[in-house]
Amino acid sequence: MTGTGGTGPKSPRERYRAQVRAEIKQHAWEQIATAGASALSLNAIAKRMGVSGPALYRYYAGRDELITELVTDAYRSLADTLRPAAEQGADLAALAHTVRAWALADPQRYFLVYGTPVPGFRAPAGTTAVSDEIMAMLLDACAALPAAEPAAPFAAHLAERWERAGGHPAPPAALHRALSFWTRVHGVLSLELAGHFTGMGFDPAQLFAAELADLLSR
Structure with missing residues (x-):
């Protein structure tokens, strides 16, 4: 049985999505360390990952959603x-x-x-x-x-x-x-x-x- 509310086991698709989002965030932190948060670019991250820009937008709707998650992660840390x-x-x-x-x-x-x-x-x-x-x-x-x-x-x-x-x-x-x-x-x-x-x-x-x-x- 797979979970959709976040408490049960995740399906392979959910695990893959979580892995890709984690990889995107890792590349985002690398970008921030190199050029600052104002230069954060989903298209640049997509290029680093070897995928198209539109493909990345399936995981984050835009730059602001990604930054929001990074900010929340930082506060949580x-x-x-x-x-x-x-x-x-x-x-x-x-x-x-x-x-x-x-x-x-x-x-x-x-x-x-x-x-x-x-x-x-x-x-x-x-x-x-x-x-x-x-x-x-x-x-x-x-x-x-x-x-x-x-x-x-x-x-x-x-x-x-x-x-x-x-x-x-x-x-x-x-x-x-x-x-x-x-x-x-x-x-x-x-x-x-x-x-x-x-x-x-x-x-x-x-x-x-x-x-x-x-x-x-x-």
């Missing part, structure tokens, strides 16, 4: 990397170092989700579900820290926008800390991965640790 640490009670610093290790392991994957947006591409709403999982883990860690109330104007802004936190029970102060943490982590990581620290004579890992220590001391 980070969420799956963070979850074991979060479930074991990792603090905010440990989660930050986990994010850095994930980013250094594959900078192009990192830049696809946290770098410059791909021109003309708008990610569907469904891709935010996985990023919400990531933020929920950060909010859990922030809620476990001693509360530090944000400045009044920003507290009011947080209260007004609270629904954007996905209903997480953490107070606005924890959300403020999570946002500060997330922006500073990505600020340092983006500069490091883009090579802006090259030749400056210091260890980026030590800068990252110093930024975390400063953030957590506030």
